[in-house]
Amino acid sequence: MKKAMAVVLAAGLIAGICAVALFARREPSFVPPRPEDTALEFWICDDVTETDWSGHEEAVGWFGAAEYLGRGYSMEGGERPPVRVSYILTAWPDHSDVGSYVTTIEITDPAVSVYGLTVDSEPEEFERVMKSMGYRVESADGGLQTAARGGFTFSLQHGDSPSLRVSAHVSNRDGVVF
DSSP: OHHHHHHHHHHHHHHHHHHHHHHHTOOOSOOOOOOTTOOOSSOTTOBOTTOOOTTSOEEOOOSSOEEEEOTTOOOBTTBOOSSOEEEEEEOSSBTTSOSOEEEEEEEOOTTOOBTTBOTTOOHHHHHHHHHHTTOEEEEETTTEEEEEETTEEEEEEOSSSOEEEEEEOOBOTTOOOO
C-alpha cells in the first residue's frame, strides 16, 4: 500500500513539473504575420534583445519598458514628433520573462502602411481588412476602432491626431507593480 501511494505521489509530482515547464514560457500560437507592404523596421513580437539601437532616439520616461523612434525620426525638444513610428519594448509574453521584444508599434506617419492600412484609412477599410484576417472589430466613442485576435490588438484612432497601433498582450503572472 505504501509503495502504491509513493508511486501515485511520484507520478503526480512528475505531472506537475511537466505542466509547469510546458506553461511557464508558452508563447501564443498566433502571431500576426509581418505585412509585405510595410516599411517598418521591426514587427510585433520581434526579439530585439541583441539589437543595436544606435541611430534611433529613445523616448524616455518608461519603467519596465523602453521606447525608440524609428530610424529617421527625431525627438523635438524632448517630445515625440507628431509624425513618427515608435517601438515600445518589454519582456514577452510575460513581464517577468527575460528578453526585449517589440510589444507595441505606434504609427502616426501617413506614409507607413500595415496590411494596406495607414493612419488615413477610412473606418470601413479598417473594418474590412481586419475582419478578412479573422479579427473582431469594435468601434468606440472618439473615433477609435480596435481589432483583436489571439492577444494582439490593432487600433486606429481617427480625428485630429490619427494613429495606428499594433500591440501584443503582455501578461503579469507575478503581479509586478510598475
